[in-house]
Amino acid sequence: MDATPAPRRRVAVLLAGGTGTRTGLDRPKQLVEVAGRTLLEHALRALHDHPDVDEVLVVMAPDHLDAARAVAAGYAKVTAVLAGGETRTASTLAALAHLGDTDCLLLLHDAARPLLPARVVSDCLAALAGHGAVATVIPSTDTVFEVGPDGTISGVPAREGLRRAQTPQGFHADVLRRAYAAAATDPGFVATDDCSVVHRYLPDVPVAVVDGDEALLKVTSRLDLVVVEELLRRRGGG
Structure with a gap:
């Protein structure tokens, strides 16, 4: 009898819960259309079409669930469109709650990063074969200053x-659950990404890194939309 365990299900979570206030638009930036598709759909398509992704969850701002469902309707791997929270952490927790105790590999990706290369997805999943958590990063090409409370440089x-953080970030689901369970006991807990939660609250779990891509930029301004549209145009609309 073959005792080889079944491979873990690979679930991609598309985080689209933000409202895009920094872009100054009248709707969430992930619903802005660029090169014929919304940012949400560009990112969703990249995850959905990857052969190693088994399932996709979309976590959307609560007031725009119908719009997200309309986009997701054409993608068979999408099993749920969930209401996100006011923070990145709340949206991640919504996805974890939906999955329950499911033993799976998770990829969490920002919908505001529409130009996701298949190679990055493959590298993240490959890294999870030997690590409990993985971050996508690119080198910092700029000098970074530490600035003190007095407004002067305190360190270089x-x-x-x-390295500059990008997404996807990948996890064994049980690792991320344990990290957030530990974080919940800290009254001063605050986080802007999920790898930092593992790094801080599960110090015994190393976070591996894989190379990202300069084109995998996060749309936070109207200028970013112009750049993304040009990049999409050059590659034929994505």
């Missing part, structure tokens, strides 16, 4: 050791 970290 060595650029060689600095």
Whole structure:
């Protein structure tokens, strides 16, 4: 009898809960159309069409669930469109709650990063074969200053050791659950991404890194929309 365990299900979570206030638009930035599709659909398509992704969850701002469902309707791997929270953490927790105790590999990706190469998805999943958590990063090409409370430079970290975070971030689902359970006991808990939660609250779990892509930028301004549209145009609309 073959005792080889079944491979873990690979679930991609598309985080689209933000309202895009920094872009100054009248709707969430993930619903802005660029090169014929919304940012949400560009990111969803990249995850959905990857052969190693088994299932996709979309976590959307509560007031725009119908719009997200309309986009997701054409993608068979989407099993649920969930209401997100006011923070990134709340949206991640919504996805974890939906999954319950499911033993799976998770990829969490920002819908505001529409230009997701298949290679990055593959590399994240491959890294999860040997690690409980993985971050997508690119080198920091700019010098970074630490600034003190008095408004002056207090330090200049060595650029060689600095990386800029992108998404997807990947996890064994049980690792992320344990990290958030530990964080819930900390009254001062605050986080802007999920790898930092694992790094802080599960120090025994190393977070691996994989190379991201310069084109995998996060849309936070109207200028970013112009850049993304040009990049999509150059590659034929995505």
